[in-house]
Amino acid sequence: MILELDCGNSYIKWRLVPPIAALAPIDGRAVDIGQLLDQVDTSAKCGLEKCRLVSVRSDSETDAIALRVSSELGVEVLRAMPATTLGGVTNGYLEPERLGLDRWLAMVAAFSLRRRACLVFDLGTAITVDLIAIDGRHLGGFITPGIPLMRDQLFGHTRRIRYEGPAESVLSDVSPGRSTAQAVEAGCLLMVRSYIGAQLDEASARLGNAFDVYATGGDAALVSDLPGVTCIPDLVFRGLAIACP
Numbered sequence: 001m002i003l004e005l006d007c008g009n010s011y012i013k014w015r016l017v018p019p020i021a022a023l024a025p026i027d028g029r030a031v032d033i034g035q036l037l038d039q040v041d042t043s044a045k046c047g048l049e050k051c052r053l054v055s056v057r058s059d060s061e062t063d064a065i066a067l068r069v070s071s072e073l074g075v076e077v078l079r080a081m082p083a084t085t086l087g088g089v090t091n092g093y094l095e096p097e098r099l100g101l102d103r104w105l106a107m108v109a110a111f112s113l114r115r116r117a118c119l120v121f122d123l124g125t126a127i128t129v130d131l132i133a134i135d136g137r138h139l140g141g142f143i144t145p146g147i148p149l150m151r152d153q154l155f156g157h158t159r160r161i162r163y164e165g166p167a168e169s170v171l172s173d174v175s176p177g178r179s180t181a182q183a184v185e186a187g188c189l190l191m192v193r194s195y196i197g198a199q200l201d202e203a204s205a206r207l208g209n210a211f212d213v214y215a216t217g218g219d220a221a222l223v224s225d226l227p228g229v230t231c232i233p234d235l236v237f238r239g240l241a242i243a244c245p
């Protein structure tokens with residue numbers, strides 16, 4: 001078994017990849033290392049071969065996660081590191097080490113699928129958009145708040161926008177809200193979908209007409225029905241396996 005960890009700002013996504021490709025991985029999400037070890041401990045201890053880790057958390061928190069995994073699960077931890085090129089993709093940042101490693105790995109995995117121009121959306125705490133040309137050049141990207149941050153800003157800066165975790169029915173409904181929860185959720189959802197739509201419309205000017213579109217991250221399903229979008233929930237993990245074979 002290989003333990004894979006994708007440490008985002010809100011959640012540490014984890015999965016245990018069995019040595020036989022035919023078996024499905026076991027996966028989960030935790031808010032911190034303590035919860036992560038509670039979740040994977042019993043199933044993981046037997047037969048763990050190694051751990052692959054990518055993190056956009058601070059260096060100190062990432063070091064602490066890696067240390068606890070190696071000491072408590074007794075495995076070597078391979079960490080994805082910044083790079084200027086990988087898998088035919090060239091990092092487009094002026095300071096390549098500042099590009100979020102989750103973005104980088106998602107791009108490397110996306111380009112590896114068909115080696116064509118692509119547009120990559122990652123909808124998590126933040127929403128990121130990255131453009132890769134047909135020759136693998138990363139043309140740069142965009143960062144905006146994601147749905148959880150939009151919601152939090154309204155909660156944090158108003159007195160009367162207050163509601164408990166919205167009902168499932170509210171989350172995908174974009175009709176005009178007749179409650180606070182519905183008004184906020186529908187408004188944020190429309191913002192995200194319009195923004196992704198605008199990115200799709202504008203990408204052909206930079207990538208030409210033949211490009212692939214991939215969406216990943218916890219909120220990717222919110223845009224998976226937009227034209228041409230392919231949802232790949234494990235895109236970052238796929239890139240992690242390329243970075244840390």
Ligand SMILES: Nc1ncnc2c1ncn2[C@@H]1O[C@H](COP(=O)(O)OP(=O)(O)O)[C@@H](O)[C@H]1O
Nearest residue numbers: 008009010011123124125126147148217218219
């Ligand atoms: N089972 C789930 N538990 C928590 N959040 C989920 C779940 N499924 C989807 N989400 C969505 O995923 C988002 C977080 O996405 P994620 O990609 O994990 O973020 P990050 O990488 O920034 O930690 C949340 O805003 C939430 O809407």
Ligand SMILES: CC(C)(COP(=O)(O)O)[C@@H](O)C(=O)NCCC(=O)O
Nearest residue numbers: 008009010056098099100124125126
């Ligand atoms: C943009 C991000 C905050 C996205 O993080 P996430 O939403 O996946 O938690 C992360 O990729 C990051 O911290 N990047 C560093 C800044 C940059 O990419 O320019």
Ligand SMILES: [K+]
Nearest residue numbers: 122123124126
């Ligand atoms: K993200």
